[in-house]
Amino acid sequence: MTEAVLEVRGLNAWYGRAHILFDVDLTVRRGEVVALLGRNGAGKTTTFASLMGLVPSVTGSATFDGAAILGRPTHEIAGRGLGYVPEDRRIFTDLTVDENLMVGERPPRDGVPHWTPAILYDLFPNLAELRRRPGGHMSGGEQQMLTIARTLMGNPSLVLLDEPSEGLAPRIVEQMANALNAMKREGVTLILSEQNLHFSRLISDRATIIEGGRIRFDGTFAELDAQPAISATYLAV
Numbered sequence: 001m002t003e004a005v006l007e008v009r010g011l012n013a014w015y016g017r018a019h020i021l022f023d024v025d026l027t028v029r030r031g032e033v034v035a036l037l038g039r040n041g042a043g044k045t046t047t048f049a050s051l052m053g054l055v056p057s058v059t060g061s062a063t064f065d066g067a068a069i070l071g072r073p074t075h076e077i078a079g080r081g082l083g084y085v086p087e088d089r090r091i092f093t094d095l096t097v098d099e100n101l102m103v104g105e106r107p108p109r110d111g112v113p114h115w116t117p118a119i120l121y122d123l124f125p126n127l128a129e130l131r132r133r134p135g136g137h138m139s140g141g142e143q144q145m146l147t148i149a150r151t152l153m154g155n156p157s158l159v160l161l162d163e164p165s166e167g168l169a170p171r172i173v174e175q176m177a178n179a180l181n182a183m184k185r186e187g188v189t190l191i192l193s194e195q196n197l198h199f200s201r202l203i204s205d206r207a208t209i210i211e212g213g214r215i216r217f218d219g220t221f222a223e224l225d226a227q228p229a230i231s232a233t234y235l236a237v
């Protein structure tokens with residue numbers, strides 16, 4: 001079996017006194033796309049934020065590319081090649097698309113795809129058309145794609161992608177699915193947080209369902225389809 005890029009065991013997280021994550025286990029292998037599925041408030045963003053060192057109160061363990069990352073500073077975790085695309089599209093609105101990409105540039109990393117603006121413009125053709133436009137003058141979907149492209153400029157070995165389809169028009173959702181599938185063909189390893197089961201299954205190899213801060217299912221989409229009660233109970237379908 002391919003090596004695990006990320007191995008999370010018994011992750012617990014708190015915001016103040018509120019206990020949010022309960023013994024979360026998560027494994028991602030190189031080249032795999034895993035959908036972390038759950039409704040609003042299930043704990044998807046908190047899982048990502050915990051792994052990125054953005055939640056101060058966490059216990060358990062998380063091994064990324066062989067290094068223990070839980071509780072380490074965010075810049076160290078990002079520097080090891082863990083990419084994070086948060087839900088709230090953090091682009092630089094005064095910089096052009098080209099300039100936003102250059103801000104994300106990091107040296108190449110062994111064993112993972114090496115991204116350049118030219119390759120990314122092939123992957124996101126609509127960004128290529130806008131390369132001299134300021135980031136602030138783009139639609140939400142275009143900004144989302146720019147955030148993903150900028151993260152790839154860091155040559156990450158794993159990308160945590162928080163709800164990429166959220167709030168996008170149907171036509172843009174299709175473009176997003178195409179771009180993510182193209183990333184997958186290039187060998188990017190991804191965890192995709194999603195509420196949208198239909199969108200997730202277009203891209204992902206495996207589904208992990210979280211609800212109430214606990215993992216409720218982990219398996220293939222065929223296994224999930226064979227147990228309709230699981231989606232009905234834990235997802236808004």
Ligand SMILES: Nc1ncnc2c1ncn2[C@@H]1O[C@H](COP(=O)(O)OP(=O)(O)OP(=O)(O)O)[C@@H](O)[C@H]1O
Nearest residue numbers: 015018020038039040041042043044045046047163
């Ligand atoms: N900064 C915070 N302080 C206190 N509670 C929080 C904070 N952020 C999130 N929560 C709570 O933690 C729980 C998990 O939220 P989280 O954002 O991880 O869910 P999610 O699955 O990502 O859903 P969403 O789609 O709404 O982002 C929710 O009950 C939420 O209200």
